[in-house]
Amino acid sequence: MAIKFLDLKKQYLDIKGEIETAISNVVESSAFVGGSEVSAFGEEFSEFLGGSVRTLGVANGTDALEIAIESLALPKDSVVLVPANTFAASAEAVVRNGLRVQFVDCGADYTMDLADLESKITEQTSAILAVHLYGQSARIEEILEIAKEKNLRVIEDCAQAHEAKFKGQCVGTFGDIATFSFYPGKNLGAYGDGGAIVSRDSVLLRKCEEIAHHGGLKKYEHRIVGRNSRLDNLQAAILRVKLRHLAAWNTRRRKVAKLYFEGFKDCDSIILPEVKDSCFCVWHLFVIRIKNRDAVMTYLKxxxxxxxxxxxxxxxxxxxxxxxxxxxxxxxxNASAWQEEILSLPMGEHLIDEEVKEVIEAVKDAVCG
Ligand SMILES: Cc1ncc(COP(=O)(O)O)c(C=O)c1O
Structure with missing residues (x-):
């Protein structure tokens, strides 16, 4: 039986009626940019994160990072600490702001290793970009403590962590400013590109809004040199529908992860992801480490x-x-050595128990013989 890594078609068919109504409402209204769906989504997403932040929709998660970093006005050429193990967008956004990147190694939970982070802070460091990778919160409490002590700003990249929590609090609500991606394959994905910036700090968020809307809050008011980065009304309407299902989908992802943990517990050659007690992981990805990865990939194929x-x-x-x-x-x-060993297994609410068991059997056959 073929087992998909991700199945967006199946997800669509499960919510087809709701999606089609949402799309047709937007098309009927002909409000395609900056309409009521965008503001309603912003309010609902802020509420979903616990109500302490406000949300600004932007065109994608990369823009969200770039604009959020720009809003902090960090000293030119200063250094931002970025995890070595993340998607390129996290580092791109730093460089595109005229800043320098210093990579921090990852620990066994694949997020930033704190000892390495601390050892790399110098006079030139201005901020920490904490990425909540694979659906798991970074060690955000300690990161905030370090940042406070060293007077550094904290940006949270939550592209892979919609609804992930640290000590019961949603990621994206800890740092100075945070960003999300709604790329289709994310836990909360649009039907195209989409992203958001969230913050408790209304001054920062207003600055982001100005940057993203051609430098002003009103049409033809260009206070600063801005750009165009907007979440459109159609994507916002789709995201509003999907947001209503997100918690249930994440619950299913957690069940799939539990099956993987149980299934692999007697196989020492498979290194399972470490999950912190304080973390509510939403399993954007389930990443194992194995030595004979090429053989396993061939077998799975x-x-x-x-x-x-x-x-x-x-x-x-x-x-x-x-x-x-x-x-x-x-x-x-770690990041350099593990790039040869990591393997992401199928993960998502589309998987039924039998499929997860089949994946477990196949991986065990290939790894342990
Ligand atoms: C950790 C991380 N940051 C940023 C991004 C960028 O998001 P987008 O693809 O919406 O630009 C991604 C997307 O894959 C991501 O995984």
């Missing part, structure tokens, strides 16, 4: 089981981020 690699090349090893003037050289041994 034969069995029709899809998989992914997140990420095949750790950012410090990518040409864009190695030995460049905007990257502070530093070693990240």
């Amino acid at each position: 034969q069995k029709g089981i899809e998989y992914g690699l997140h990420y095949p090349i750790a950012l410090p090893n990518c040409p864009a981020f190695s030995h460049q003037s905007y990257v502070v050289e530093s070693s990240t041994p």
Whole structure:
């Protein structure tokens, strides 16, 4: 039986009626940009995160990061600490703001290693970009403490962590400012690109709004040099429908992860992700580590089981981020070693128990013989 890594068609069919009504309402209204769905989604998303932040919709998660960082007005050429194990957008947004990146290694939960983080802070460091990777919160409480002590700003990248919590509080509500992606494959995904910036700080969020809306809050008022980055009304309407299902979908992801943990517990050759007690993980990805990855991938392919690699090349090893003037050289041994071992297994609410069991059997056959 073929097993999909992600099944957006199945998800659509489950909510087809709601989606089609939402789309047709927007098309009938002909309000495609900046309409009522965008403001309603912003309010509902803020509420979903616990009500302490406000939301600004933007065109995608990369823009969200770029604009959020710009709003902080960090000193030019200062250094932002970024995890070595994340998607390229996190580091791109720093460089595109005229800042320098210093990579921090990951720990066994795949988020920033705190000892490495602390050791890399210098006079030039201005901010920490904490990425809540694979659906799990970074060690955000300690990161905030370190940042406070060293007078650093904290940006949270929550692209992979919609509804993830640390000690019961949603990620995105801890730092100075936070960003989300609604890329279709995310836990909360649009039917195209979409993103959001959230913050408790209304001054910062207003600055982001100005940047994203051509430099002003009113039409033709260009107070600063801005740009265009908007969440459109159609995507917002779709996201409003999907937001109503997100908690149930995340519950199912947690059940799938539990089945993986149970299924692999007697197989020492498979290194399972470490999950912090304080973290409510929403399992955007379920990433294991194995030594004989190529053989396992070949076997899974034969069995029709899809998989992914997140990420095949750790950012410090990518040409864009190695030995460049905007990257502070530093070693990240875990991220470099683990890029050869990580394997992302099918994960999502689309999986039925039998499929998860089939994945477990196939991986165990390939790894343990
Ligand atoms: C950790 C992380 N940050 C940022 C982004 C960028 O989001 P987008 O694709 O919406 O621009 C992604 C998307 O994959 C991501 O995984």
